[in-house]
Amino acid sequence: MKTVTEKLLKWYEKNGRDLPWRTKGGAHPSPYAVWVSEIMLQQTTVKTVMPFFDRFMSRFPTVESLAAAPLDDVLLMWQGLGYYTRARKLHEAAKVVTEQYGGRFPASRAELAKLPGIGAYTSASVTAFAFNLPESPVDGNVIRVVTRLNGWDEPTVEIMDKINACADALIKAAACPADYASAIMDLGATVCTPKSPQCLLCPLRGDCKAFKDGTADKIPVIVKLKRDARRGYVFLITNAKGEVFLRTRSEKGLLHGLTEFPWNTDETLPFPADWKITRKKVKHVFTHFDLTLTLVALTADAVPADWNGRFVSPGNFKNFPFSTLMRKVADKGGYKSFFA
């Protein structure tokens, strides 16, 4: 009788997704492509990543070309993907791979995990997909399949050790770990979906406790973290020539190094009474909090000296690395056409 791993591999042969960063039948020939895709896929869907991945790989086809590029170029190519820390770390890691490893990615998970921006998940992914070694990347799809297979109905945060151990055991039994790692993810993404899993099409239904018990729609149990809501103002300052005031975010952390209209998250901060508070609001969801910014529009030829920026013609906006948040502000402020 076939094992779970064998059934998944068989199913993958016919039903696995064709993705530019995967190769059916073994390791992908480019650890660089696998690594870029994995960083892009963090907190972002496959569908969203596809066009960005192609564009990024055309602009930076090798790890050496990425390492040699100015950070601003990398941020510009990342524009629209969000979570810009990923792009900065990608650039840092490209330099390390180029300078310390001669442009070749290490095949060991422990060595990969020493690179900037590569954590437990990404090191396992690159090891499995690019080197065909039995390391298990555990994402939301894998968690869903494993917990349903076993009928585990405890909150996932409390049973991650058990989930990881099961995922490890499954991949270690695989004749082709790269295909297996893709197979379980693809099953989670296309059949064992969060809502309405298609159990009748699933190759694992004979092994699945949740299917047997009729509990698939109740598993996995994910406890949502309470989110923080923050509010503030964003300032669209136009001078007499129609140029708009922009600056580079110098504050460390969130959106560091990206272009922005000045903004704050303190609604009590004073600003001149003749600056007009509009009714326009921009909402944005960050990993740990929700942000709502109210647009303040004004015409002025001078701004507070410590805002450290300059006036830029909207026709040049497309040459600056704006965050997704600031693109939303620009769209709301009437500058959408300048990014086309």
Ligand code: SF4
């Ligand atoms: S039988 Fe249903 S619940 Fe079980 S693994 Fe397959 S799709 Fe998921």
